[in-house]
Amino acid sequence: GQQVMQIPQYQHVQEGEDFTTYCNSSTTLSNIQWYKQRPGGHPVFLIQLVKSGEVKKQKRLTFQFGEAKKNSSLHITATQTTDVGTYFCAGSTGNQFYFGTGTSLTVIP
Amino acid sequence: EAGVAQSPRYKIIEKRQSVAFWCNPISGHATLYWYQQILGQGPKLLIQFQNNGVVDDSQLPKDRFSAERLKGVDSTLKIQPAKLEDSAVYLCASSLAQLTRGPTEAFFGQGTRLTVV
Numbered sequence: 445g446q447q448v449m450q451i452p453q454y455q456h457v458q459e460g461e462d463f464t465t466y467c468n469s470s471t472t473l474s475n476i477q478w479y480k481q482r483p484g485g486h487p488v489f490l491i492q493l494v495k496s497g498e499v500k501k502q503k504r505l506t507f508q509f510g511e512a513k514k515n516s517s518l519h520i521t522a523t524q525t526t527d528v529g530t531y532f533c534a535g536s537t538g539n540q541f542y543f544g545t546g547t548s549l550t551v552i553p
Numbered sequence: 554e555a556g557v558a559q560s561p562r563y564k565i566i567e568k569r570q571s572v573a574f575w576c577n578p579i580s581g582h583a584t585l586y587w588y589q590q591i592l593g594q595g596p597k598l599l600i601q602f603q604n605n606g607v608v609d610d611s612q613l614p615k616d617r618f619s620a621e622r623l624k625g626v627d628s629t630l631k632i633q634p635a636k637l638e639d640s641a642v643y644l645c646a647s648s649l650a651q652l653t654r655g656p657t658e659a660f661f662g663q664g665t666r667l668t669v670v
Contacts, residue, residue, distance in 0.1 A: 448595075477658070486644060486661040487596065532595050539650065540609045541659075543588075543595035 447471075448535045448544040456550045463523050465547035467516040467533035475536050476509055476516045481546075482529040490518075523551050555579065557662035559645050565668045571633035574665045578627070578647030584608075586659060587620055587630050588644040596644055602628065603650075635669045642666050 447470040457463050467476065475494040479487035491500055493509035493516060500507045506519045516533055530548045534541040558577040566572050578585050583604050588596035599618065600610040605625035613620070617636070622628040632639055646659040 450595075486664055487646075487659075489658040489660070492658065539584075539603075540598060540601055542598060546595045 448533060448542055450531075450533060450544040450547050452547055453545065454548045454550070456552060457523050458552050459525060460522050463520040463527070463549055465518050465531050465533075465549075467518075467535070467544050469514045469535045471514070471537055473513050473535040473537060475541075476513075477534045477536070477541060478507060478516075478518055479532045479534060479543075480529050481532065485529075487532060487543075520549075523549070525551050525553055527551055557645055557647055557660050559643075559662035559665055561665055562663060563666045563668075565670060566635055568637055568669050569634040571631065572635055572667065573629050573631045574643050574645075574667075576628045576630070576645030576662060578645070579660055582647035582649055582660075583625075584648045584650040584659075585622055585628050586644075586646040586648075587628070588646065589641045590644055590664070591641045599630070632667075635667075637669050640667055640669045 450467050477492045478490040480490055481487045491507050496513050497511045498509040504521045508517045518531055520527055528551050530546045532546045533544040560575050564572055585602045587599045589599050590596045599613045600620045601608040602622045605622050618632055620630045642664040644661050644664045646661045648657050648659045650657045
């Protein structure tokens, strides 16, 4: 199946610091989605990127889709304790999407 | 709008027993997914339905896992017989996605936490 890797696997930041997670695919993607999963919870959709080089912002979150459509990133500015959770990218080459390995974010107050 | 409903929330069984999970997607959602999420890993797609037809079941261990969505609405996932390595959270998700338009936002249920002892 499709391989979607994320780095880092874990990230601990002090509240107020920035955070970035990177997603890399072994194949060219048609689109990519990002989800957030709180501890003990289920994945919740954040955004979908479709176009090469696309950048979208949601308040303190910035999402990018690479020019080659094989990588993506999520950047959080000035993290808050509510940002705690695991962030997954999910890449699609057709009608299915495959989740990445996830980055677990811990925010230290 | 009601979300994706799954039951049971928790299940503990002995290895070699069978178990079934149920999912009721959001009304009107054509696409239904079953994912397996092992602790510390990302969700792994087991099977995807478009209405009552299977779109992708390439990662479903068909010797022990089966799933159906007979009327194109709710779905069941069965494991028979269970193995220790099947211990995981089984997530059901649904979306409005149509095959001709590509994937759209998926809404997940709370999941069923399965423990095989």
